[in-house]
Amino acid sequence: xxxxxxxxxxxxxxxxVSKHYTNFTAVNRLSLxxxxxxxxxxxxxxxxxxxxxxxxxxxxITPDEGxxxxxxxxxxxxxxxxxxxxxxxxxxxxxxxxxVGENVGYGLARRGLTKGEISKKADxxxxxxxxxxxxxxxxxxxSGGQKQRVAIARSLVLEPTLLLLDEPLGALxxxxxxxxxxxxxxxxxxxxxxxxxxxxxxxxxxxxxxxVAVMNKGQFEQVGTPQELYYHPKTAFVAGFVGNSNRLEGxxxxxxxxxxxxxLTLALTPTQPASSGATSMFIRPETIALSRQETEIASFANxxxxxVETLFFDGANSTVQVKEVATxxxxxxxLPHTGQHSDLVPGETVFIGIRAEHVQAFQx
Amino acid sequence: xxxxxxxxxxxxxxxxPAILWLLLLIILPHVGMGMISFRERIGPGEFAGSxxxxxxxxxxxxxxxxxxxxxxMSLIATIMALxxxxxxxxxxxxxxxxxxxxxxxxxxxxxxxxxxxxxxxGWLILLRGSGVIPQFLAFIGVTDQPVELLYHDATILxxxxxxxxxxxxxxxxxxxETLDDSLIEAAYDLGGNRLNxxxxxIIPHAAPGIAAGSIMVFMLTLGNYLTPVxxxxxxxxxxxxxxxxxxxxxxxxxxxxAFAFLLLGLSSVLVWLGxxxxxxxxxxxxxxx
Ligand SMILES: Nc1ncnc2c1ncn2[C@@H]1O[C@H](COP(=O)(O)OP(=O)(O)OP(=O)(O)O)[C@@H](O)[C@H]1O
Ligand SMILES: [Mg+2]
Numbered sequence: 001x002x003x004x005x006x007x008x009x010x011x012x013x014x015x016x017v018s019k020h021y022t023n024f025t026a027v028n029r030l031s032l033x034x035x036x037x038x039x040x041x042x043x044x045x046x047x048x049x050x051x052x053x054x055x056x057x058x059x060x061i062t063p064d065e066g067x068x069x070x071x072x073x074x075x076x077x078x079x080x081x082x083x084x085x086x087x088x089x090x091x092x093x094x095x096x097x098x099x100v101g102e103n104v105g106y107g108l109a110r111r112g113l114t115k116g117e118i119s120k121k122a123d124x125x126x127x128x129x130x131x132x133x134x135x136x137x138x139x140x141x142x143s144g145g146q147k148q149r150v151a152i153a154r155s156l157v158l159e160p161t162l163l164l165l166d167e168p169l170g171a172l173x174x175x176x177x178x179x180x181x182x183x184x185x186x187x188x189x190x191x192x193x194x195x196x197x198x199x200x201x202x203x204x205x206x207x208x209x210x211x212v213a214v215m216n217k218g219q220f221e222q223v224g225t226p227q228e229l230y231y232h233p234k235t236a237f238v239a240g241f242v243g244n245s246n247r248l249e250g251x252x253x254x255x256x257x258x259x260x261x262x263x264l265t266l267a268l269t270p271t272q273p274a275s276s277g278a279t280s281m282f283i284r285p286e287t288i289a290l291s292r293q294e295t296e297i298a299s300f301a302n303x304x305x306x307x308v309e310t311l312f313f314d315g316a317n318s319t320v321q322v323k324e325v326a327t328x329x330x331x332x333x334x335l336p337h338t339g340q341h342s343d344l345v346p347g348e349t350v351f352i353g354i355r356a357e358h359v360q361a362f363q364x
Numbered sequence: 365x366x367x368x369x370x371x372x373x374x375x376x377x378x379x380x381p382a383i384l385w386l387l388l389l390i391i392l393p394h395v396g397m398g399m400i401s402f403r404e405r406i407g408p409g410e411f412a413g414s415x416x417x418x419x420x421x422x423x424x425x426x427x428x429x430x431x432x433x434x435x436x437m438s439l440i441a442t443i444m445a446l447x448x449x450x451x452x453x454x455x456x457x458x459x460x461x462x463x464x465x466x467x468x469x470x471x472x473x474x475x476x477x478x479x480x481x482x483x484x485x486g487w488l489i490l491l492r493g494s495g496v497i498p499q500f501l502a503f504i505g506v507t508d509q510p511v512e513l514l515y516h517d518a519t520i521l522x523x524x525x526x527x528x529x530x531x532x533x534x535x536x537x538x539x540x541e542t543l544d545d546s547l548i549e550a551a552y553d554l555g556g557n558r559l560n561x562x563x564x565x566i567i568p569h570a571a572p573g574i575a576a577g578s579i580m581v582f583m584l585t586l587g588n589y590l591t592p593v594x595x596x597x598x599x600x601x602x603x604x605x606x607x608x609x610x611x612x613x614x615x616x617x618x619x620x621x622a623f624a625f626l627l628l629g630l631s632s633v634l635v636w637l638g639x640x641x642x643x644x645x646x647x648x649x650x651x652x653x
Contacts, residue, residue: 060549080549080552080553081552081553081554081557085553086553086554089546089549089550091544091546093544093546093547093549093550094550095547095550095564095565096569097564097565097568097569098564106551106554106556107554107555110554110556155554158555
């Protein structure tokens with residue numbers, strides 16, 4: 001991992017941790033540092049080992065190799081109920097046999113607080129997550145979003161060094177998820193607890209996190225700020241997984257030029273180290289300029305005449321699929337938010353321009 | 365007139381055995397028994413309504429002593445069955461996986477392929493003075509000579525628990541299987557220890573299953589005749605024995621019917637009390653069986 005200039009103490013340090021199952025490695029010599037008070041996300045496709053990693057941090061799984069240090073103390077042989085860590089489970093795991101107040105107070109009661117203190121703290125925490133006065137309700141009387149907040153309150157009320165969240169928004173519908181994303185981020189800002197958040201949804205990771213680790217096959221591909229991952233992906237996997245991209249397979253003809261399998265030649269960001277051979281080239285739809293006049297794209301390194309194939313209208317995320325005239329290469333191009341070009345019709349000829357720095361090529 | 369469609373006919377035919385069974389074997393005998401219990405023989409073939417049979421029960425200490433003893437022993441057997449079945453049910457429901465689980469389930473069911481009589485007689489072979497266990501205890505020097513292990517209260521309890529354990533196990537396994545493991549993990553994560561998780565999470569979740577199993581075991585034990593008689597001998601003092609004696613030996617049907625009704629009342633009251641105390645609902649418990 002790169003050393004950051006951040007001077008905040010490290011709350012969580014995962015050191016060369018591995019977990020092997022019978023002829024399968026779920027987490028492979030993985031290291032990671034999370035500074036105090038930050039929102040750290042682990043983003044990866046299903047089955048890449050995210051939950052396994054999180055459960056090792058929580059203490060439910062023992063790593064085969066490596067060490068986990070939380071708040072400066074090694075967690076080797078420390079049981080989950082003795083770690084300064086709390087977890088929000090993938091399916092929340094609220095206790096249906098208890099009221100909301102009892103759920104939030106469960107951990108406090110285990111610490112031997114009096115009834116009065118427990119209900120005071122639980123009420124204050126429920127208010128903080130925007131649910132004042134519902135301590136007496138049963139769990140099955142809550143909506144999905146309310147359950148979500150109760151689950152977070154139940155963990156946060158214990159003031160853990162570290163809060164682990166395993167895809168907690170996965171079960172919510174889209175609208176509510178968008179809303180909870182912002183709310184979670186805000187809550188984290190207010191309480192200042194270090195969050196380690198797992199998700200396979202890149203938008204969740206980008207919106208909420210200070211730093212994101214992109215995970216694939218038990219290892220981190222890249223760790224960085226959302227902007228770094230989005231604008232400067234280091235591997236083909238990150239470029240493909242974070243944000244939308246046109247992915248074109250081909251070969252490098254020299255360090256600054258590639259040729260797709262369909263025969264299209266593209267000027268691109270010089271690859272480092274300069275080399276040749278098979279390559280994957282990525283172009284984000286929103287970096288492609290589109291015009292009906294060829295003169296408007298004269299300044300672009302790549303200028304391609306295309307035919308409009310299909311329009312995908314989706315409000316601000318509208319795109320158009322075009323086909324390069326000479327080679328038949330298909331590309332997705334984002335439409336300007338101003339509504340310009342919303343009158344394109346299939347079959348029409350347009351010109352697209354792509355800057356060399358917006359074509360990112362990765363070996364392999 | 366209602367036309368009898370094939371579908372309807374099938375339904376009636378399918379329900380007929382159940383309804384007949386209920387009517388002929390449960391309701392009719394009980395109505396008859398109730399009528400018999402409230403009469404008194406005043407001359408050859410002459411009867412008059414009276415409460416004498418019930419009065420006799422309360423005036424004769426032997427009867428109600430037996431009655432109370434049966435209830436208490438049944439209660440003990442139920443509690444012990446619960447305590448013994450719980451770890452087994454937990455292991456089968458939560459710990460064992462795949463083949464081992466199937467094997468363990470089969471092992472608990474296997475003894476029930478033999479008839480209850482044969483199983484109870486099996487205890488005789490093990491426990492009687494010249495039986496396997498007393499001989500072995502004498503052989504290894506725990507006792508000077510083989511001791512009679514039959515005809516003790518403890519022996520009766522062992523037999524009662526053994527014959528009813530399965531009826532505790534099945535609802536418990538069902539109840540525990542539906543418990544989401546992540547609830548236990550969450551409780552552990554929040555600082556709970558084993559004992560607390562058992563009390564606050566597992567038992568409340570399994571409560572309907574516990575109630576169902578306990579009701580079954582209690583009723584089976586209370587109404588058991590064979591086990592107390594075979595393992596307890598003459599001194600077993602089980603209430604069903606009194607009923608048997610009145611009906612068959614004394615040919616005093618009036619008294620026997622009154623006893624039968626008292627036993628029915630006892631089991632109903634105790635089951636109701638048990639549900640009240642634990643805050644369970646009968647319908648919930650019955651769904652778990
Ligand atoms: N007990 C186990 N035995 C064998 N393999 C396991 C075990 N637990 C997990 N795995 C495997 O390890 C891999 C990682 O699992 P993990 O649950 O960490 O994935 P994940 O990244 O959380 O996925 P998702 O997003 O679907 O939750 C998976 O391929 C899974 O099949
Ligand atoms: Mg997972």
